[in-house]
Amino acid sequence: MTAVAPRVRDRHEPAVAISPAPRRRRRRYDRAAYLFMTPWFIGFAVITAGPLIASLYLSFTNFNLLQAPNWIGFANYTTMLTQDPRFWQSFGVTIAFVVITVPLQLAFALLIAVALSRKIRGTSWYRSIYYLPSLLGGSVAIAVVWGQIFNKKGIANGILALFGIHGPSWTGDPSTALATLILLNVWQFGSPMVIFLAGIKQIPGELYDAASVDGAGAWNRFRFVTLPMLTPIIFFNLVLQVIRAFQAFTPAYIISGGTGGPSDSTLFYTLYLYQQAFTNLHMGYASALAWVLLVVIAVFTAGNFLLSRFWVTYEN
């Protein structure tokens, strides 16, 4: 390396000047760095880290925004865990939503990504169409439309009627309302699909050739080449989608009119938190709910990382 360096050096740059320059440059850079970092430092202190700590403090208080918070120790947490059926309801609804939605979403994303990775015509058209729900699906407008599709008179029942089935009001029946929200979220598998597609393109073609030479059919090529090579990306999507699913809010709010109904069957955790904070002004209690959510998401994410050791294979 040292032998090469002099030859590469720019001829405008005299060798003598090199030793004092870096120190002076570094000192000047340092001062400017703090100026460049000022917005982020302020933002981090005031908008991110400060509120994170403050919400931990508020979770131990009784606070209604208008009067000063007063310390009540663990009361919010004990109430939540022992006397609040709606907390457990929202917890159960959210876990069910996450556990059902995410695997289905990833399965569809992977399936379509594999199909689109074939050298067929019109892949970019297909990709756009399959991706579009992912971009628009989180909006209020689509939630409104979803509510209309799955109400008593909606087209979902219209289609079922062709088969002689009289469907319920899917969004109005406590046993099916959550399913409509799960379907809405699964429908938005476009962004993990796009990530899978990019991942599949990275897999070297020689691996498939080698597998074919060994007599592997389409299924075995998928099973023993595509799938193992994609595990890091599956893991990445899994972590991301779990975190995202825990925080779902808009569709439940819109379709249930903000109540989480019918009978709290769509009471997402974030919706309950919203009700406690902004409908009841139980800001201390809401902070405790927020910290429980934070811990639950952290546990799920850590769990994913721990489990990944058993199924994610990284290339050497």
Next chain:
Amino acid sequence: MTTTSLPARAAGRRTDRRWVLHVVLILGAIVMIYPMIWMVGGSLKPDDEIFSTLNPFPTVAKFANYPDGWNASHPVFGFYFLNSFIICLGAVVGNVFGCSVTAFAFARLNFRAKKFWFAMMLGSIMLPANALLVPQYLLFYKLGWVDTFLPLIVPKFLATDAFFVFLLVQFIRTIPRSLDEAATIDGCGPFRIFGRIILPLLGPALVTTVIFTFIWTYDDFFAQLIYLSTAARETVPIGLRQYIDSSGGSSYGQMLAMSALSLVPTFLVFLFSQRRIVEGITTTGIRG
């Protein structure tokens, strides 16, 4: 003998499969966009036709749902668009400024405990917004910013969307350092290196930042629900609720018309920057 017939048979089977694959993909695509088609079709139907037939296309297009729906809300729907666009513009400018400045410092400058702060920045990407909700609200409440656009815009100038900081840092790292060094030799300080070298080369990454900031801000129902309360401040997603709540006053057709209209900005962004959106998702794994 078998060696010649095998590839031929495999090829024949493959073309068959392709045909099947296309049929399956087209059917799937129809299912995927059916809700959107139903929405647009319904927005052109009289109310009694929306739910009575499975045919998503209207027998006679009733365009009146659009002007009628536009005027049915108080204030008119255009007002919601105006508010949404003001917030989006502020958020876009804020993110471009805050995140590029921060990313430059992380990628190119030296300062105390940089690795620590970088780890903090990365950590804040994963932080669920709900965990910060109450104290942030309290802060903006004390500042008198509730029911203004400021809580939705000012944090962007402070680079709190760490996700974009990360995106830009990754991009700056691909810009050769020799450019900075050459500029330093020409007597440029960090400000001119940022303004004359890094910022112009940051173009593609900034476009990604602009696109996603726009889409997410435009769709950010939760923050707008919390911070905006009077009708004069309401945005498109908040305003749309009126059409559900007062289903007696306004018709289903108008509701669907305004729903469809509210998706137009996002859809246009998608049409014109599809490649960038796909790139943005694949390089960083952001949600779409």
